[in-house]
Amino acid sequence: MAAVYAGVTGSQAAAPEPPPIRFEEIAAKAGLRFELQNGEAGGFHQIELTLGGVAALDYNNDGCADVFFTNGAAIPSLRKTGARFPNRLFRNNCNLTFTDVTAESGLAGEGYSMAVAAADMDNDGWTDIFVAGVKGNTLYRNLGDGRFRDVTEMAGLAAGEPRWAVSAGWVDYDNDGRLDLFVSNYVEWDAAKEPRCGTPERQYYCHPNAYRGLPNQLFHNDGDGKFTDVSKASGIGAHVGKGMGVSFADIDGDGLTDIFVANDSVRGMLFQNEGNGKFTETGLEAGVALREDGHAIAGMGADFRDLDNDGRADLLVSGILNDSFLLFRNLGGRKGFEDYAQRTGLLMSTRQLTGWSLGIYDFDNDGWKDVFFALAHLMQLDRYLGRKAALANRVYRNIEGKRLEDVSAGAGAEFQLAAAHRGSAFADFDNDGRMDVVVTAVNGPAKLFRNVTGGKSHWLGLRLRGVKANRQGLGATVRVHLADGRDLYNHATTAVGYASASEAIVRFGLGTAAAEFVEIRWPGGRVQRLTGVAADRVVDVTEEP
């Protein structure tokens, strides 16, 4: 019996314990000095809670990820009065220092900004910026010389009734090689009609139930600098929600990118791409609409990624205190998703958290994507909790796709510091192969967490260049086949988390293995295989004709 037991448990040598995921916070040292200002002045305006989008993008194509921060404005004017409210662009000097280039870039902006979506929308090789906000969005075209031009009107994006957008993302939904724009709208809001909530003695921020929801919008990129609102024609506009984070992936392997929208206190929506310019909302049938008990969580950030390396994008959604975050495992095809939060341990360990942005990246490059959460309770929850609402962020290590282990305590001293965190953007800012993250905090300094995880794990980054596909290859799915027989999967997207945009490079942690081949399925279905790809570098891949 003892021999049998040994045979079951002891025949394989234990895998070496991976080094702990660790970050050091270097924003001030690196010159990334930014304070997100929500303009609060005692009015308990709902918009004060939800801002904070940030982007990691290489706007000048120097191979180093830069940072763009959105910012608030005065209330009720929604004007960026004074020096504390401009949006800000910081150029990465490629030596882990940053220079504020807002003035020369023309990106200071106007209005109460919420979110940013960054991608090369006109296929000219330069990353453009869409800023979503309260009653006004702005599209900036990157001119390629360090300057951006406001092309909102010219693009046809200024038309229609102004709404409150909380997130946005670039997606080529019809595989025509041009990136289209999805805008996640929250609720109807007017400073002059802000409802009063709370008790006679104490005012609170209102629950989202006090506001009417809004439908999302989809704008088709016509290729001539103009966009056409296809919200109605596509079916997207038929669904009213309270949209927060948005995430894209081809969830059923049909070569078409699908869309998930996390809604605040309303069920999540999954827009399944039918391939004829139309979407069907299938959140209920797919099993990603609600928590397992039928409760609509206060959905915030979202990310589609393959957590268990089975080639299918799983879905992670953050929520607020006592919601528990949602994790759904993709069963493939049209089988939908199953609840995976309990089995991975995420359900109970996130029950006392409030999450905003998030991202699924392999922070220790061991071949399993880990999870980062930007956290903070709502500001009024201090009385509920009996302590401050600020929270430290959390990082969870993925243990072979089966468990998510909270390893925050070992992630470094600065990682334990609480703040009113909101947006997050992921990139390898120092090009050392380890994913870093920049995080915003309401009325506090932004943080740049440099990944200093040890070990000798290998990694690979793919900078895609579409030819028939959109220039950045967004929507492409990538398989890396390792020499030890395992396959790793990821896909190209910049829409990650909440209100934020991350680098377009598709990254893989390889552990101790080497890549035997890399297979790219470009939007539209063309498959390209690369062999002899060396590790520990970012490889430029141009789509074969």
Add this chain to the structure above:
Amino acid sequence: MRFLLAAVVVMFCAMAASPGQASYERANALFVAKKFPEALAAVEEALRLDARLVPALTLKAKLAMAANRYDVARQSLERALAVDPRAQYAQFLYGMEAYMNNEMTDALTRFQRARELAPKDPRAALYLGLATESVGQPKEALALYQEAVRLERATGQLSAETLLPGVRLLLLLGRIEECEEWARQAVKLSPKLRDAHFELARLLLKKDTAPEAAAEGEVALGLSEGTATDSAIHYLLVRAWRQAGQPEKAAAHAAVMRALETAPVNRAQ
């Protein structure tokens, strides 16, 4: 014994002596009959006659809470407890006031005090458990739910409502066997309570017995008593029928859900 008898006589005399007692009793009868405005008028009359009448102050708080006037409830309960710091029910309601206002640290303190005043009261244990679970102490909460169940069992008055918070928490904790035992007991105790069937259906789905989960969910949907929403039950049925290999039934429930969610949206808009 003589002392106890004397104390009872003194208490009786004190109650009987209250000029507000008759109005309070009338108010209480009106409250039981759900005639809330009339009950409020009567309780105000009782308190005009005797501002320190603890049962009237407590009833006023209950009425205020029913009207979402937690500020009034709090004032009334604080007055009651100032008069009689050992007033058990007032102390329990004081905890409820904090719990309903999402002030969990206060709720914990107050329910804890209610437990001290009435250690055999299952309500105090149950709600202390709920507050404890809300602040992220599931093991401690479960112990309190178990205590509430034990106290009710001891009196032969075990109810499904007392079992269900424990059922939900056991399911979250993945303690499937205990959860099933409690859930089946809840169904047996209150076969017409949809919540009990719904929780059992959730458990069965978790156990990968989708056909049984669907059957139990359909039972829940056919019942009206309870707090589980139609929407939550339909969502369970969408997944249960899909897993059971009957997508047309799943689609039917999804269609009903969509109809349910567009109806209130239209009204709100």
